[in-house]
Amino acid sequence: MWDTSEVEVWSSTSRDHVLWCHGHFLKSGEEFYLANVYAP
Numbered sequence: 001m002w003d004t005s006e007v008e009v010w011s012s013t014s015r016d017h018v019l020w021c022h023g024h025f026l027k028s029g030e031e032f033y034l035a036n037v038y039a040p
Contacts (some may be wrong), residue, residue, distance in 0.1 A: 002009055002023075009023035019036040 001021075004031055006027065009021055011023075012019065012021045014020070016025055017040055018032055019033040019038065022032070024031045
């Protein structure tokens with residue numbers, strides 16, 4: 001769930017109870033990685 005006017009997500013993958021997202025902020029051009037850890 002992203003605001004597509006602010007963020008572009010290049011890829012996402014899920015493994016071992018972690019969701020990884022890689023993308024960048026459109027206004028600043030700054031690249032980011034996000035890890036969301038969840039319970040099995």
